[in-house]
Amino acid sequence: DAGITQSPRHKVTETGTPVTLRCHQTENHRYMYWYRQDPGHGLRLIHYSYGVKDTDKGEVSDGYSVSRSKTEDFLLTLESATSSQTSVYFCAISEKAPGTSGGGTGDTQYFGPGTRLTVL
Amino acid sequence: AQKVTQAQTEISVVEKEDVTLDCVYETRDTTYYLFWYKQPPSGELVFLIRRNSFDEQNEISGRYSWNFQKSTSSFNFTITASQVVDSAVYFCALTSYSGAGSYQLTFGKGTKLSVIP
Numbered sequence: 102d103a104g105i106t107q108s109p110r111h112k113v114t115e116t117g118t119p120v121t122l123r124c125h126q127t128e129n130h131r132y133m134y135w136y137r138q139d140p141g142h143g144l145r146l147i148h149y150s151y152g153v154k155d156t157d158k159g160e161v162s163d164g165y166s167v168s169r170s171k172t173e174d175f176l177l178t179l180e181s182a183t184s185s186q187t188s189v190y191f192c193a194i195s196e197k198a199p200g201t202s203g204g205g206t207g208d209t210q211y212f213g214p215g216t217r218l219t220v221l
Numbered sequence: 222a223q224k225v226t227q228a229q230t231e232i233s234v235v236e237k238e239d240v241t242l243d244c245v246y247e248t249r250d251t252t253y254y255l256f257w258y259k260q261p262p263s264g265e266l267v268f269l270i271r272r273n274s275f276d277e278q279n280e281i282s283g284r285y286s287w288n289f290q291k292s293t294s295s296f297n298f299t300i301t302a303s304q305v306v307d308s309a310v311y312f313c314a315l316t317s318y319s320g321a322g323s324y325q326l327t328f329g330k331g332t333k334l335s336v337i338p
Contacts, residue, residue: 198324
């Protein structure tokens with residue numbers, strides 16, 4: 102199994118408070134991703150990183166920011182949490198960029214265990 | 222824009238029955254990759270298979286098999302002789318690179334499979 106941990110695993114917070122979720126990997130993979138999972142929506146990409154200090158937005162990035170100061174850590178911040186951000190958040194990693202591996206498999210994403218966030 | 226459709230929201234089968242989970246995709250890119258993931262009740266996401274767009278060979282892994290057909294833009298997943306441990310939500314996903322740093326990552330909404338003993 103890929104070495105990916107997420108912290109915290111569960112969090113309950115109040116509307117308007119800042120929240121930071123951490124993803125830590127031991128695989129030295131270049132690419133890291135944050136997704137949210139909601140009933141009826143599947144998994145939706147929030148932000149991703151293609152290297153230290155290199156990040157880009159995904160499909161549902163509004164209200165979220167990210168930072169990556171080290172290869173192994175990718176942080177997701179909700180500056181002012183809202184009830185609509187109640188969700189399960191998954192981090193993923195891949196060795197290579199999505200859709201660019203040719204005959205190899207390095208673009209396969211492996212997921213962390215998830216963080217369940219409840220915003221009251 | 223890319224799209225992945227898993228039309229079956231929920232499926233229930235009796236143990237030992239065969240079941241096929243459908244995945245239909247849309248993309249403008251000529252090179253792309255398709256994936257299936259399993260999410261058991263415990264919540265983790267488990268990678269099952271990856272398929273290149275230029276490799277239409279079907280694959281079998283034990284009781285699992287995958288049928289990739291570019292002509293119908295489908296990548297269906299069949300479980301033979303289903304077992305209770307197969308009960309999970311299954312996600313189909315599509316990735317591609319459109320150039321100029323534009324990566325496309327799209328998941329379907331998932332199919333919940335319940336295998337009844």
